Amino acid sequence: ETGVTQTPRHLVMGMTNKKSLKCEQHLGHNAMYWYKQSAKKPLELMFVYNFKEQTENNSVPSRFSPECPNSSHLFLHLHTLQPEDSALYLCASSPLTSGRGEQFFGPGTRLTVL
């Protein structure tokens, strides 16, 4: 494992539910990322946080709400999702805030929206 953990590993939720994904890194990195991976599509960058500040929101719908309380933790709050939001959600961190270094990925959360 790379030092980035994600919980839960699997999540099934209805469209009216509210749930949160959690990501934690103990690598001392300054930057954290949320990605969405759908079948047969490129990995989609959703959000970037540098030193707890959001620096990138890649036109993500407001039903996805990120939170970064400190440099080690990143959350993705989910509410009123759609079936097409079912995907693997990956968290990553990197030591460089400019996004030009190696990224360390967590194992992902497999999300199914019914």
Add this chain to the structure above:
Amino acid sequence: SQQGEEDPQALSIQEGENATMNCSYKTSINNLQWYRQNSGRGLVHLILIRSNEREKHSGRLRVTLDTSKKSSSLLITASRAADTASYFCATDVFTSGTYKYIFGTGTRLKVLA
């Protein structure tokens, strides 16, 4: 189409053979990285090559970069069943005042024992 595109989309070889996969991109880059992903898991960084480098080795991996053709290749020599995974290239893009990596759709490699 996306910044990074891998070719082929899928590759099946016998154990012991070499596997070559390619990545093409559109804009100028500073770095290009290759990652591996086992089924349903996170990505693992394999190698980073800078725009002023032409070739890099790491164990059984060999990466080349041709900036004039905007392409890179990943060669895995003497493949093993454990190399079965999807392989992605990622190119850095400067946009909205920040650098970020753009990933392609990947090459699914299957190594048959």
